Amino acid sequence: MKNAKKVFWMFFSLFLLLGGLTLSSCSDSDDDNADTKPNAGKDNSESSDTSGPGAGADEAKYSITFEDFDAGTGVFTVAPGETKTLVVKSSVGTWLIDEENMPDAISVKKNSSGNFDIKGGDAETESNVFFKLYPEEAGDDTSFDIEIQCAVYNPKFVITLNLSDELAAKAKSLALKYSSDATTEVFDAEVAYTEGAKTATAALLKENANSYGYFNDISVTITDTNGKEIKADLDKKAWVCFYSTNAEYYNEINLTENTYAEADLTISFTGFTLSATDSIKVTYGITADSNTKTLDAVIAADGNSATATIGNDCLNSSGWFEITVAITKDGADYTAFKAAGNGWFAWNADGIALTLEDTSSETWISLVDGREVTASESFTRVLEPSVFENLSISKIKIATSGASTTWCANVGYENSWETDIKMEWDTDYENGYSTTITDADYIANIKEHGLYLAGDYTKFYVSYVE
Numbered sequence: 001m002k003n004a005k006k007v008f009w010m011f012f013s014l015f016l017l018l019g020g021l022t023l024s025s026c027s028d029s030d031d032d033n034a035d036t037k038p039n040a041g042k043d044n045s046e047s048s049d050t051s052g053p054g055a056g057a058d059e060a061k062y063s064i065t066f067e068d069f070d071a072g073t074g075v076f077t078v079a080p081g082e083t084k085t086l087v088v089k090s091s092v093g094t095w096l097i098d099e100e101n102m103p104d105a106i107s108v109k110k111n112s113s114g115n116f117d118i119k120g121g122d123a124e125t126e127s128n129v130f131f132k133l134y135p136e137e138a139g140d141d142t143s144f145d146i147e148i149q150c151a152v153y154n155p156k157f158v159i160t161l162n163l164s165d166e167l168a169a170k171a172k173s174l175a176l177k178y179s180s181d182a183t184t185e186v187f188d189a190e191v192a193y194t195e196g197a198k199t200a201t202a203a204l205l206k207e208n209a210n211s212y213g214y215f216n217d218i219s220v221t222i223t224d225t226n227g228k229e230i231k232a233d234l235d236k237k238a239w240v241c242f243y244s245t246n247a248e249y250y251n252e253i254n255l256t257e258n259t260y261a262e263a264d265l266t267i268s269f270t271g272f273t274l275s276a277t278d279s280i281k282v283t284y285g286i287t288a289d290s291n292t293k294t295l296d297a298v299i300a301a302d303g304n305s306a307t308a309t310i311g312n313d314c315l316n317s318s319g320w321f322e323i324t325v326a327i328t329k330d331g332a333d334y335t336a337f338k339a340a341g342n343g344w345f346a347w348n349a350d351g352i353a354l355t356l357e358d359t360s361s362e363t364w365i366s367l368v369d370g371r372e373v374t375a376s377e378s379f380t381r382v383l384e385p386s387v388f389e390n391l392s393i394s395k396i397k398i399a400t401s402g403a404s405t406t407w408c409a410n411v412g413y414e415n416s417w418e419t420d421i422k423m424e425w426d427t428d429y430e431n432g433y434s435t436t437i438t439d440a441d442y443i444a445n446i447k448e449h450g451l452y453l454a455g456d457y458t459k460f461y462v463s464y465v466e
Contacts, residue, residue: 062093062135062144071146075128078106078120079154086116086148093135098145103129105152120152156190156203157242157251161220164256167232168198170224176202179217180210186217195225206242211377213243217318220255231258238318258312264351265297265308267325271358272337273303279328280306285314285321297325312347319347323354336360342424364397368462375457379415382460383451393443395465398451399426399434402458409433409455413445420454432457 067087069076078084088095097108097116105121108131116133130147138144163171176189187208193200209215216239220232235254243249265282274280280299285292297308315321322343327334340355373382400409400423412420421442423433433455437443453460 062138064091064093064095064133064135064146065089071148075149075151076118077151077153077155078118079156080120080122080124080152082154083117083119085111086118088115093137093144095133096136098132098134102131103150105129106131106150116148118150123152124154125150125152155206157206157209157215157240159189159202159204159240159250160252161193161200161202162252162254163198163200163222163232164254165198167222167230167255167257168196170230170257171196171222172225173223174200175221175223176204177217177219177221178204178208178215180208180214181216204242209242213241213246214248215240215242218253219316219318220253222255232256233258233319238320260311260313261349262309262311263347263349265310265323266351266353267297267306267308268353268355269304269306269337269358270355271361272329272334272356274299274306274327274329275303278330278334281326282308282310283322283324283326284310286316287322287324289316292322310352312349315347320344321347323352325354325356327356342426344425362395362465364463364465366461366463368460370401370459370461372459373453373457375453375455377454377456379410379412379417379420379452379454381415381450382453383462385448385450387450388447391447391464392466393447393464394440395436395438396443396446397434397436397461397463398423398453399429399432399461400453400455400457400459401429401432401461403431403433403456409453409457411435411437412452412454413442413449415452419445420452423455429461434461 065071065088067089069086076084076086091114097110102108105123105125106129107119107121109117109119111117128149128151130149132145132147134142134145159176161174161176163174171193172195174191174193176191177186178189179186187205189202189204191200191202204215206213218234218238218240220234222230222232224230232255235256236250237248239248240250241248265284267280267282276299278299280297281294282297283292283294291314293311293314295308295310297306299306310323312319323345324343325339327337337356337358340357345352345354367387368383371382373380398411403409409423410417410420411423421435421437423435426432426434428434437446451462
């Protein structure tokens with residue numbers, strides 16, 4: 001486009017010379033001719049218009065401003081495939097688009113109203129791109145060109161929901177809820193669904209994700225034509241990261257109706273046994289909602305384990321539930337055991353395992369008791385190898401407290417997510433997490449390299465068994 005303008009001016013100048021005309025014959029009062037090109041004779045130094053990109057005498061000649069957008073400081077955002085209009089507020093000159101240098105990430109057209117329609121490409125941009133506008137009258141003078149910074153970014157993360165034939169036949173409406181973390185505010189996704197359809201879309205606001213791009217506690221509820229709620233099972237985990245490079249990214253969920261099913265619960269004993277005259281009761285469900293069931297487990301003949309059959313009728317909306325155990329041994333309540341994990345389990349129709357360990361005979365030695373630290377979301381070494389020098393350790397427990405969010409805490413022996421151990425929520429500590437490590441090789445690495453922590457906490461605790 002600029003080359004075409006250059007050719008035009010070459011022919012125009014030749015025409016003037018052949019006709020015996022000169023620009024010096026134009027008077028100062030002839031505004032149309034005097035201002036045909038930048039700096040063409042007339043003194044505009046007293047102009048009060050300072051909104052244009054030029055300077056001095058040319059400010060009033062070529063300028064453009066936009067509604068609710070500052071080209072000097074702003075970034076125009078458009079979603080992939082979306083078209084948004086950059087509305088012109090005022091302009092001096094005929095402003096055109098530099099088509100030759102348009103980035104691939106966007107396309108821009110000037111519409112019949114003189115505004116600029118900007119369309120995002122197929123994918124989000126990793127960094128800003130820009131296109132140029134220029135006044136046609138400026139010829140080859142590029143000093144008046146304006147760069148419009150653009151970003152292709154969708155503030156919403158859209159998931160496609162595929163309903164089974166059975167669900168679609170019953171469904172009138174659909175809702176999807178999610179949170180950024182387990183104990184924070186629950187959000188309603190923006191759902192688009194037509195009664196009886198086999199697909200729906202749910203838009204989750206990225207601003208509601210946690211700092212790592214995760215949405216958590218995803219649950220889908222379908223309402224049938226009679227107003228009854230149908231719980232739907234997801235074929236994905238109840239969390240997703242909206243970064244497409246993350247291993248836990250997905251943008252499609254298949255839904256089936258939640259129907260009653262049963263699974264075997266296997267309870268293993270470590271450090272103790274039970275006899276046929278003892279008893280063990282299992283409670284499963286959501287304690288906070290008083291939605292629980294209690295049943296008797298069957299103790300194995302060797303006394304080293306017990307089994308029970310539990311159902312999926314007391315799950316939360318994300319398909320998780322709590323499991324607790326009460327034991328009567330030798331006619332009295334037996335409490336000298338600790339259950340592995342934090343008591344929460346994801347429903348698994350193939351079976352669920354729980355380990356109970358007698359800890360009454362163990363002597364735990366405190367190494368660190370609530371030392372204040374500055375937490376970091378990356379690994380930080382909190383104990384040097386010298387702390388473990390000459391210590392005999394068969395089992396080590398690491399705990400934290402003071403979490404302000406529900407982002408987890410992790411332990412390791414190096415600054416790496418490849419060898420870390422995720423700590424579990426532990427109610428023995430105020431807003432805390434803990435893990436107990438018995439693996440001899442892992443303990444040896446901690447002794448050699450030191451103890452590393454990552455996560456959300458204000459204090460940490462370390463104890464061990466010789």
